[in-house]
Amino acid sequence: MAAPAAAPPRLPPLEGGTRILATISLALATFINILDTTIANVSIPTIAGDLGVSANQGAWVITSFAVANAISVPLTGWLAQRFGQVRVFVASTILFVLASWLCGLSHSLEMLVAFRVLQGLVAGPMIPLSQSLLLQCYPAAKAGMALAIWGMTNTLGPVVGPILGGLISDNMNWGWIFYINIPAGFLAAGITWMLLKHRELPTRRLPVDLVGLALLVLWVGAMQLMLDRGRELDWFGSAEIMSLAIVAGVGFCFFIAWELGEKHPIVDLSLFKIRNFTVGTLALSLGYGVFFANIVILPLWMQQYLGYTATWAGLATAPVGILTVLLLPVVGKFMGRVNPRVFAMLGFSIFALASFMRAGFNTEVGVLDIVWPQFIQGAAVAGFFVPLSAIAIIGLDPARVPAAAGLSNFVRITAGAFGASISITFWENRAALHHAQLSEAITPYRPAAQMALDGLQQQGFSMPQALAALNRVVDTQSATLSAVEFFWASGIIFLALIVVIVFSKHRPH
DSSP states (O other): OOOOSSOOOOOOOOOHHHHHHHHHHHHHHHHHHHHHHHHTGGGHHHHHHHHTOOHHHHTHHHHHHHHHHHHHGGGHHHHHHHHOHHHHHHHHHHHHHHHHHHHHHOOSHHHHHHHHHHHHHHHTTHHHHHHHHHHHHSOGGGHHHHHHHHHHHHHHHHHHHHHHHHHHHHHSOTTHHHHTHHHHHHHHHHHHHHHHTTOOOOOOOOOOOHHHHHHHHHHHHHHHHHHHHTTTTTGGGSHHHHHHHHHHHHHHHHHHHHHHHOSSOSSOGGGGGSHHHHHHHHHHHHHHHHHHHHHHHHHHHHHHHSOOOHHHHHHHHTTHHHHHHHHHHHHHHHTTTSOHHHHHHHHHHHHHHHHHHHTTOOTTOOHHHHHHHHHHHHHHHHHHHHHHHHHHHTTSOGGGHHHHHHHHHHHHHHHHHHHHHHHHHHHHHHHHHHHHHHHTTOSTTOHHHHHHHHHHHHTTOOHHHHHHHHHHHHHHHHHHHHHHHHHHHHHHHHHHHHHHHHTSOSSOO
16 A cells, blocks of 8 residues: 555653653563573573483574574564554564463473474564664653663673573573563563553555565575574585575575565665664674674683683673663763764774773683673673664654664674674684694693693593693683684774764764
């Protein structure tokens, strides 16, 4: 059908306690969604053992959710136009809660994976629509504060998730990593519906772009599977990965061509014609990709080579949330007076500083040495997440905000997936290279190596045991050297992203 003759009017902002309550409900729904993407990660060994499957099979618990979620996020704009933002958000939250309950009840891997697919599909619109609805609750002058609150829930989820997942796995049945969503989700859905059901924007009976939807499912599904299984199958040395890469690439090209020519596309790619949306989304996504890669690499290195448990690794990296929580309201308050580009550039600079501090790590690094860069990085998270979201979205017509938020979040999530896969591959490949180089020094002709072997044998080690002990030392040193190189590369990329921000307009509107 034809588009409305005029753009829908801007809704008046909420006031007082109503606005506070709506903010809490939207933030709560967003938090449990993001929490669920990370809380299962540290629980995979427990889940796999309980269900009687291998750890690699258990990883499908994460992969299935990621694939389904990546497919549904960019559909947010179409769903909001067709059924209404509030209805879609509330329905998604309730269905997410029900899917969480079913996940917790699962007694086989097949059941759990099926319900995780359902959970990922229904969860997609929650984060973009929480952003859109929150902006509608605040006056334009306080849009920065609204985004700051939204950004707070987005950044705390990855911090709290691993800690909570570790505590539940160590002390309770793993099903509780899903059950904890139930009371919070129902509460958020109920309050949101009660307060916002009368603030629905006009809807349109848009035809379903079935071809676009099928192509989206094809290329996104193939890409996610390629990223998740690539490391396990030696990337492009595997016929399966090559096939998935070809399907993803060809499917993506056909998807772009189809959507640009479709009258009612399932994903509004015309948003990329808006310079600030493109620049803001690009800088946010690339920055998030590197940030997420650090979230993945640092705990892995700590657990595999420094002897940290999952819980203690989570606690050591958790201080990133302290300055984030303290500074996000400040950033939101002053963003109307200070150009958001300034905050974003400062944020990337602090990210680079924290990365370069980690580049000085060695195998003797202490807990405080790890905590300090994490603490400083909290200021960077506050300085880049919200301002770049503002650059990308603030100033758009309200009717286009759900589509813009969905597309921006999809690109960001995809960048995070690429960042994690590329960083782990880089870390492991460089560690293998360093291992080969360091191993050359362990020969009977090297006095230091012979002294170490003799000392171990005097302690009661057999020669094979002594060699194994030395190999473990080499493994630790190799992984540490590789991690340091990764941290150097992260700092350089963060500095380079400052240049990207320059191409945005002076103001986000």
